[in-house]
Amino acid sequence: MLFNSINFAIFLPIVFALYWLLQNKNLLYQNILLLIASYFFYASWDCRFLFLLIFSTLLDYFTGIKMYEARKPGMKAFWFWLSIGINLGFLGFFKYYNFFADSFAESLSLLGIKANFWTLKVILPVGISFYTFHGLSYVIDIYKGRIKPERNFIDYAVFVSFFPLLVAGPIERATHLLPQIKSGRKFDYTKSVDGLRQILWGLFKKVVIADNCAEYANNIFNHSLNYSGSTLLIGAIFFAFQIYADFSGYSDIALGVARLFGIDLLRNFSFPYFSRDIAEFWRRWHISLTTWFRDYLYIPLGGSRGGTWMKVRNTFIIFIVSGFWHGANWTFIFWGVLNAIYFLPLLLLNRNRNNLEIVAQGRYFPTGNELIRIASTFSLTVLAWIFFRAENVGHALSYIRKIFSLSLFSKPEGVAFIGSNQPCAIVSVVIFFILIEWAGRERQFALAHLGLKWPGVLRYSFYLAIGLFIFYFAGSKQQFIYFQF
Incomplete structure (x- = not known):
């Protein structure tokens, strides 16, 4: 369901009216309505992939609780990597399987080895990169001890699948969105x-x-x-x-x-x-993704705190990964590399925050x-x-x-x-x-x-x-x- 469609123009007023009719009822009713509306919104694209969204939500919900309750570091790490592995596995299969298969076959052909890998006509589920990153940030924050797991499944499911952001972001953080979902909301005309x-x-x-x-x-x-x-x-x-x-x-x-x-x-x-300058551009473009990579990849890698080599390495990693996040094509990787080249002189000359x-x-x-x-x-x-x-x-x-x-x-x-x-x-x-x-x-x-x-x-x-x-x-x-x- 597109935002600029007649279907959405009908869908939104209905959900809006029902939602505020429930404002004097239990908050749970409002959140249940949001969850049902969000699942309907997503299923209107292709109901076959609704199960993937629900599975991802259940996976991160339960592994988050298991990590928090784990008494041994080994078990905490087990639940953490289980969630990370499955989430990235689904993302990798649906988004990157054919890219890696074709690229590997082309690499072998350069060596004179003919290889025919089985490729699939995989339909990329809408929004998978966005809701996967919602879950990843939630799981990582629990593992690092920054937040406690959410026990109310409805609230957590709304955090992952809230329909305005479900298919193309912004990529939300549990620390920002979950407290709003759990708090009572009154209609504000302004x-x-x-x-x-x-x-x-x-x-x-x-x-x-x-x-x-x-x-x-x-x-x-x-x-x-x-x-x-x-x-x-x-x-x-x-x-x-x-x-x-x-x-x-x-x-x-x-x-x-x-x-x-x-x-x-x-x-x-x-x-x-x-x-x-390019540094300012990347502070202002797709802010939720840029800050996600900064907080969960760039800073853990050492950020710009180390020597010149570490700064160069981390800059290229962050931009290449950002490019690859956008799609399974070498063009996106080249796009990322080119932006890293743009950004690097500013970083090395300490002008990236001018x-x-x-x-x-x-x-x-x-x-x-x-x-x-x-x-x-x-x-x-x-x-x-x-x-x-x-x-x-x-x-x-x-x-x-x-x-x-x-x-x-x-x-x-x-x-x-x-x-x-x-x-x-x-x-x-x-x-x-x-x-x-x-x-x-x-x-x-x-x-x-x-x-x-x-x-x-x-x-x-x-x-x-x-x-x-x-x-x-x-x-x-x-x-x-x-x-x-």
């Missing part, structure tokens, strides 16, 4: 209205920006041999806005929907395309120097996104070679811009989108405070205009990009 504003902006990002940019990006990437370097550069820029608007749009809708139910989820984006505050804070415009650094960081990011979008490494390299050829200075081919809307109109809307994001960059999301002090007629006319944009510019409905991860 919070709900704020949630509706964030949902509206998230839908605008997805339907207007991401889906329309996808038409042009897909056409250019899928026929890249036919186009000049200038057209390919435009295609890469379109994809950069597609993936940002798609994923941050999903996150905005998820956070907004959660607020309707009185729950605050972790922030996942903080205007990353206004970053002044830009902790939002750019041009308290000012309307950035300085010339800030603008140059934003443009430079965005350019590096667009280049890396080519690997993320390309079908394979060869495709990415040929795409980049053509961009840096003399054809970069030729006129872009108009035939590349075949779609339901004229490209100049979409470019105009993208510019409008950038301006609104810039105006709201100091807030949790672009529309958080924008227009609140305007006269009511003007403010609601602005919201209506965004709604009309969504209706008028609605492109062909595209699945959210991160559903495949």
